[in-house]
Amino acid sequence: MTEFTPLASLAGGALIGLSAVLLMAFEGRIAGISGIAGRLLPPYEDAGFRSRLAFVIGLIAAPLAYGFATGAPVTQTVSSNVALMVAAGLLVGFGSVYGNGCTSGHGVCGLSRLSARSLVATIVFMATAFVTVFATRHVL
Structure with missing residues (x-):
């Protein structure tokens, strides 16, 4: 915690x-x-x-x-699992390109401009984060 x-x-x-x-x-x-x-x-x-x-x-x-x-x-963030860290970095990079922006662009700037696209992107980012934390802490 x-x-x-x-x-x-x-x-x-x-x-x-x-x-x-x-x-x-x-x-x-x-x-x-x-x-x-x-x-x-x-x-x-x-x-x-x-x-x-x-x-x-x-x-x-x-x-x-x-x-x-x-x-x-x-x-x-420190991990001895280099392959996991590389995969995570690639997934984040791919996701930010595929989503036309990252959490800062959509979550901070896009939401403050009332962008519907940024709202959807931020919901997807957050839902993915919730599922990932739940899976890594309670399933794996």
Whole structure:
């Protein structure tokens, strides 16, 4: 069981929302992480390349900076089953391409824009997550 941290969760959610609003205001882009990361690879080097790179560097640096500032360890997923982790990564990548976006693009930005497509995608993401957790904890 994870700890209940309402203030940290509220602050994190507010920062995610703020970053999504700022990205839309200054770049005219939706903060979908899969799209931002995907456009870092060739042939997408264009005028927005530096801002996308800065965004991804910020995603990596933020938990490290938090850990450095507070002394708290950075929470991460660790598994000795490399094949399972590779399969999970490929499935997430395939799902974000097939679903035309990831949880951040649909769940944060799409729902705030009242997108019906994002509502359906978010319901599918969440239902899949519920089934996966139930199956791994109670069936397997």
